[in-house]
Amino acid sequence: MFSMICGFVTNIVLDPLMIFGIGPFPTMGIRGAAIATVLGQFVSLAVYIIIYFVRPMPVKIKMSYMVPDKLMIKRLYSVGIPATLNMALPSLLISALNGILAEFSEKYVLVLGVYYKLQTFIYLSANGIIQGIRPLVGYNYGAGEHKRVDKIFKTAMKLTVSIMILGTILAWVIPYQLIGLFTANPETIKIGVTALRYISCGFAVSAVSVTCSGALEGLGKGMPSLFISLSRYVVIIIPAAYILSRFIDANGVWAAFVVAEFVTAIYAYITYKKNTKIESK
Structure with a gap:
């Protein structure tokens, strides 16, 4: 640091x-x-x-350590490639949503950009916790300490949920001030406040998919983690945003965030349990 x-x-x-x-x-x-x-x-x-x-x-x-090790390279890329794609998916999502929002007004495109700048502060804090648990989960799972892995996972979940709840509170208590950091246009601020309140309803739930995805990467299970991210950033939210925007205009895009978070949270938890096979006592 x-x-x-x-x-x-x-x-x-x-x-x-x-x-x-x-x-x-x-x-x-x-x-x-x-x-x-x-x-x-x-x-x-x-x-x-x-x-x-x-x-x-x-x-x-x-x-002497610079000699390529095929097994090590395979293990590194099995986690590294999915992790790289996980980082690229938000950019794909923004591009797709920009295309949908542009049909209504450029102000909505601006608001989406503002939102992603704001949510960075929240999700980076949560990702800091996730990066911290990856080695802990990996070490303990490899040592057969399944109960400890379960404890680490639950602790991380509580911490991540707490951060997301704080973000939700801020989105509802001071939304005008938050959006006002990036624009002074009253109409844009009004649209931004509506968007922030819609999307923030899924913050706490998103902690499930974020934690499960990070824990799976710590266990060396990169592909299941990638599938969770694909569900969250592409498979669910983009079709939902397009369909809902046909019924409730641009607000349908904001509502799609909430739909995607709830559906992905269920899928992520099931995937995590299936891939870890932790015995509860």
């Missing part, structure tokens, strides 16, 4: 200096922003290397 912060701070500081040509830097515009980003990444790498040598670590980098 410290290494990443060093890179972010470097990027943030260098951006205005290199874009606008402040101090010793020439004016480079968007090229300066790109260079600042790369320099920030180099700073993060440098901090990683310094920490590696200064603080003793149990894992060492050696050339």
